Amino acid sequence: xxxxxxxxxxxRDLPGENTIVHxxxxxxxxxxxxxxxxxxxxxxxxxLLLFFGKIWFVxxxxxxxxxxxxxxxxxxxxxAWDAIAMQNIDFAFIRATxxxxxxxxxxxxxxxxxxxxxxxxxxxxxLTFSSSGAEQxxxxxxxxxxxxxxxxxxxxxxxxxxxxxxVPPKRQEVADILKDFCQKIKDKYGCAPIIMTDEKLYxxxxxxxxxxxxxxxxxxxxxxxxxxxxxxxxxxxxKTRLNGCETDEYMDKITILKSENEYYDMxx
Numbered sequence: 001x002x003x004x005x006x007x008x009x010x011x012r013d014l015p016g017e018n019t020i021v022h023x024x025x026x027x028x029x030x031x032x033x034x035x036x037x038x039x040x041x042x043x044x045x046x047x048l049l050l051f052f053g054k055i056w057f058v059x060x061x062x063x064x065x066x067x068x069x070x071x072x073x074x075x076x077x078x079x080a081w082d083a084i085a086m087q088n089i090d091f092a093f094i095r096a097t098x099x100x101x102x103x104x105x106x107x108x109x110x111x112x113x114x115x116x117x118x119x120x121x122x123x124x125x126x127l128t129f130s131s132s133g134a135e136q137x138x139x140x141x142x143x144x145x146x147x148x149x150x151x152x153x154x155x156x157x158x159x160x161x162x163x164x165x166x167v168p169p170k171r172q173e174v175a176d177i178l179k180d181f182c183q184k185i186k187d188k189y190g191c192a193p194i195i196m197t198d199e200k201l202y203x204x205x206x207x208x209x210x211x212x213x214x215x216x217x218x219x220x221x222x223x224x225x226x227x228x229x230x231x232x233x234x235x236x237x238x239k240t241r242l243n244g245c246e247t248d249e250y251m252d253k254i255t256i257l258k259s260e261n262e263y264y265d266m267x268x
Contacts (some may be wrong), residue, residue: 030126058200058236063123067261068089068254069120069254070089071080071093071124074105077246078106078246081113084119087242091119091152093196093254094111094121094124095124099138100135108183111123120267121136122151122194127158127178132177134180134184136187140154150268154185154189155193156193158174158195194213196215198217199217202217218238219236220235231258234252237253
């Protein structure tokens with residue numbers, strides 16, 4: 001009798017089928033949560049790297065895209081242009097004016113020092129929709145002055161801001177301003193300005209007109225269609241930082257979509 005009781009206790013204490021299944025499920029859940037936790041950390045790291053500009057969606061390599069540039073303003077503070085030139089930067093769009101009255105406080109220093117550092121400089125104007133193109137062109141010409149030798153054409157940036165983000169202006173409203181601005185610039189400097197905008201605004205406001213202007217297209221997720229003969233520049237990364245800038249503000253990184261000869265032909 002004692003032997004039977006002992007044998008029954010041993011059998012009772014052995015893990016049954018339900019116990020084994022339960023342990024397997026618990027093991028699978030543990031593996032799942034380990035994988036899930038690791039995935040969350042990887043995704044969070046990726047998002048942080050994107051946010052701080054350490055990695056980006058597209059990254060044209062210098063060996064394929066030989067000419068690289070930046071877009072800067074007073075937001076970068078004082079810039080050591082010799083240090084910028086040592087980081088494989090060949091040209092710079094330098095903000096000069098906005099609208100009919102705002103002049104960038106660092107424009108003249110940036111423009112002259114970039115030129116002195118053998119960086120091809122282009123003065124940039126931010127177009128607004130609250131004043132005429134002629135008035136804005138006059139303000140731009142006054143701030144920039146006469147052209148320098150081997151200078152890139154002026155740049156005019158088309159973007160939506162303030163109330164125009166929610167209610168964009170009509171194509172004709174933009175055309176009335178932009179065409180007057182371009183004509184004044186052409187009369188003064190002998191060349192049409194480079195127009196900088198994104199793909200959506202290109203379709204909305206630029207497509208079909210301004211055939212004498214080269215374009216700088218903002219496209220941060222993929223390469224724009226370089227079969228379009230007007231697409232000369234590609235702004236591919238708005239979260240670039242370089243050594244030599246007083247502040248940590250991001251700047252735009254730009255390359256060219258056409259041949260080097262076409263780029264150098266633009267210098268006047």
